[in-house]
Amino acid sequence: MGKPEEVQFQVKKVFVLLRKNSKTFIPPAIDQIILEFGRDPFLILISCLLSLRTRDTTSVVISRKLFSRGHTPQEILAIPVHDLEKIFYSIGFFRAKARTIRSVCQELIDRFSGHVPQTEQELLSIKGVGQKTANAVLGYAFNIPALCVDTHVHQIANRLGWVQTRTPEQTEQALKKIVPKHYWIELNHLFVLWGQNICTPTRPYCSRCAIAHLCPKLGVIHSR
Numbered sequence: 191m192g193k194p195e196e197v198q199f200q201v202k203k204v205f206v207l208l209r210k211n212s213k214t215f216i217p218p219a220i221d222q223i224i225l226e227f228g229r230d231p232f233l234i235l236i237s238c239l240l241s242l243r244t245r246d247t248t249s250v251v252i253s254r255k256l257f258s259r260g261h262t263p264q265e266i267l268a269i270p271v272h273d274l275e276k277i278f279y280s281i282g283f284f285r286a287k288a289r290t291i292r293s294v295c296q297e298l299i300d301r302f303s304g305h306v307p308q309t310e311q312e313l314l315s316i317k318g319v320g321q322k323t324a325n326a327v328l329g330y331a332f333n334i335p336a337l338c339v340d341t342h343v344h345q346i347a348n349r350l351g352w353v354q355t356r357t358p359e360q361t362e363q364a365l366k367k368i369v370p371k372h373y374w375i376e377l378n379h380l381f382v383l384w385g386q387n388i389c390t391p392t393r394p395y396c397s398r399c400a401i402a403h404l405c406p407k408l409g410v411i412h413s414r
């Protein structure tokens with residue numbers, strides 16, 4: 191990448207184009223949950239945990255089923271374990287997920303009076319909550335600038351040449367240096383949309399990509 195001001199100019203252009211060209215795409219899971227249930231920090235936290243290593247289409251269905259039984263840590267804990275496992279049955283490691291969700295609810299009650307904390311440090315102190323989930327909750331639930339880096343964000347940022355990193359954790363740190371803070375929350379939204387529809391993990395659709403002229407396609411071997 192070039193000088194910081196050139197990078198920031200490119201970031202701005204990419205955001206303008208992605209916003210304009212992603213309007214008709216199905217929103218990512220987190221946006222669907224917010225549209226349906228409002229910006230409730232607890233529901234956002236739980237749906238983020240359910241979406242880990244799970245396809246969006248599946249995690250949204252599971253979240254809906256779960257939230258039809260309860261909207262608070264107390265209500266989720268009141269669901270019998272057997273019922274909870276039945277709700278989660280279609281996702282991988284459903285028993286482990288049920289255990290995690292229950293222990294997160296218990297910790298929220300024991301340590302935070304049933305509320306979701308608003309700091310990175312406190313969120314990360316909850317067993318089962320990792321960096322990606324903490325950042326998603328900060329950004330989507332509390333509108334606190336945080337860069338939530340999932341596989342799409344990691345991959346697209348590298349293909350664009352904005353970063354040259356091996357892990358999402360490295361990508362988060364590198365992106366923070368070049369992407370202005372006011373873009374952080376939206377970056378996750380736009381790159382996830384783009385990754386699900388155009389810049390797919392394998393054989394991205396470069397021929398119909400609105401930012402192809404700005405992209406060196408680093409690491410892309412086969413595209414469509």
Ligand code: SF4
Binds near residue numbers: 350400401410413
């Ligand atoms: S040009 Fe290809 S690699 Fe670059 S962002 Fe678009 S789809 Fe992804």
